[in-house]
Amino acid sequence: MHVKLDTQNCQAYANCLLTAPEVFDLDEESGIAIILQENPPENLRAVVEEAVRSCPVQALILEG
Ligand code: SF4
Structure with a gap:
């Protein structure tokens, strides 16, 4: 499993780190x-x- 972030698109909504603080x-x-x-x-x-x-x-x- 591989995670990528499109830094141009990120608007800092922070949903990802609230959901998976181990990863984001x-x-x-x-x-x-x-x-x-x-x-x-x-x-x-x-x-x-x-x-x-x-x-x-x-x-x-x-990915993956
Ligand atoms: S949930 Fe928010 S902080 Fe996380 S990648 Fe998307 S826009 Fe960025």
Whole structure:
């Protein structure tokens, strides 16, 4: 599982980090999301998928 962030699209809604704080955080300087684990373990798949769905601007891409 690999997660990517489209930094051009992220509008800092923060849905992703509320849903999966193990994987996403918000950069206080840039104000956009950062990915803490680009290859999260399989046991986080459900929350990562939920976080990807929760992004209102489809800035998160899940591969694999
Ligand atoms: S939910 Fe989407 S727009 Fe909001 S911080 Fe996460 S990636 Fe950015």
